[in-house]
Amino acid sequence: MDFDFSFEQRQIAGSVARMLDSFPVITDHPPHPYPAESLVRAAAETGVFATDGDAFLLGHVDAVAVAIEVGRRLPAAPLVEMLAAGLGLSGSSAPVEAALADGGVLGVAVDGQLALENGAASGRVLVPFAAEAATILAPCATADGRRWITVETGNAELAPAAVLDIATDARWVSVTGAAADPGNAPAPGTFEDALAVLVLAEMTGSAAACLEQTVAYVGDRTQFGRPVGANQAVKHIAADAAVALEGMKAAVEYAAWCLDQGDLDSRGDARRALLTARAFVGDHARRIAEACVQMHGGIAFTWDHGVHRYLKRIAYRRSTIARPRQGRAGLADILLDGIETC
Template identity: 35%
Template sequence: MRDLLADRCGPDAVLKRAESAAPYDLELWKTLAHQIGVAGLLVPEEYGGAGATAREAAVVLEELGRAVAPVPFFTSAVLATKALLAAGDGELVQELASGDVTAALVVPLAASPYRPLPETVTAGEDGTLSGEVRAVAGADAASVLLVPVGAELYRVAAGDAGVEVVPSLDLTRPIATVSFAGAPAVRVGRFDAREVLSFGAGLLASEQLGVAEWCLDTTLAYIKERHQFARPVGSFQAIKHRMADLWLDVVRARAAARGAADLLAAGGAGASGDAGLAAAVAASWCSEVALHVAEESVQLHGGIGMTWEHPVHLYLKRAKASEIALGTPGAHREAVAELADLPGPA
């Protein structure tokens, strides 16, 4: 993964694509899906997938985070695939595993595992869907849309819905408003929002870890080379202290993210058990660490960190947008308290 992304998805290429009308790199996605098989990692072997686990998906997400790669792995191969497997749609899962078809789960990117989804889409008696969902990630790169309506999941061909890309802080992960006006739909099965979104939040922590690792490594290299008063900037004690604190934060984030991936791979006890607790811990910690390390990276790069040409702003934007994705840090901390049975305030 790292070698391929270094060759095909360097900072200059990502920045150039972010400025274009087609921010997703679908050619890179085809290579990742066909040659490395990332699209089918979470798909069982009987459906043509790799039969891998959340551990392997976490490795991919960590590397994609390090490159802020503009590909629909998280939205299609993680969220949509998890929703389909839970609903029991083996046919569409098999198509996703090949990488030739991509899907998007039509929920707001900021949807929380701990609150009911907004009921903005309704299903008619004739099997059609009507309504609108805002801030959906991956919809513009999807050929199939998976739409939760109450406790049911429906599939809609992307051509039967209106997908309007809207301005997003994260230039490498566009969001869209998805609208349905009597769109033909097929019922897939039951949809457990908490289970799917908790799983997604736990794995998103690995992507956030990758963002933080890139920022830390790049900043460390810069302060070794940047000289001031005839000395490397990194030799100043105040800078050393800041870097040491960031390193400790990233080490703890690595432990939290990989611990969550391990328990999610083992199955845990669902969103309300050990796996859900680990996912909430990782999501609450890694989202804040990624943002803090990215902010410090901008500051420690000095004037060059404030320029559009330097890629650090892409990482800061990904970190900030991801901070509120699938639950805020505060929401995850509240979930930790509940799942760990911690006493509330007196």
């Protein structure tokens, strides 16, 4: 089975990459040199948010190819979150469809949860780029289980939130007594699966860009009359990182392929594949970025070099959506289910 991207997938990913390259690189905390809305509208013009009736045109593998390019460039916009909303909620959430169709910013909570009582939602969630979003998606605990509801930011209180990633302008969104109809809200499964696999793909792209820049740096940087990369210890670190990166790519692409199958027989495989990707990618992305920082030496800890941006994005994603520990716990539940203890 070949999990490499098709010609069409490379084309759409390339279009998004060229669009992202036209925007300034984010090198400092907010305010950023461009509004998130301008980048979201430019992304919409590439066709990544397009639908055919109620169906989102991109599949999970298509979106993974795009998310990897997002991870390589770290734009200041919630592209991954909005792609996941299109994949998981098209046809089931009119506010989400309207936001994607208009090319406006859609906020998606990455941490926290609301609570529902007497038809009103209250609580606090962390939402990237909520200050530019008219509508946000947030998880809500209901009597029938967890549901994702839409909340208008005009009915919420926003407070600045400090996150590691300098390209993310996040807000704590506090909601008190917002009207909510959980009967029309979608269940979390499809959307949360899409969000997880795309965030893992973004982390894979960040790790890949970080390693590529580091290999180029140690090949050019000389010390005592020879390239730093000629040192065998540095070669071993880079080789281990390259091997781990290939495993990350395979894990993410296979999980996306399983999600695209969409039949009953593949759901168990998709669940295991996604949990495996969360456990593997979440840990190895951080290790690759940390190794790259070490191979750069002291300059990696300064603002003169951008390798720290990837480490910060990866750390931010690990602490919110990726959560490798939860992936390992879920795998353990599956693998140990049915095993009798002595």
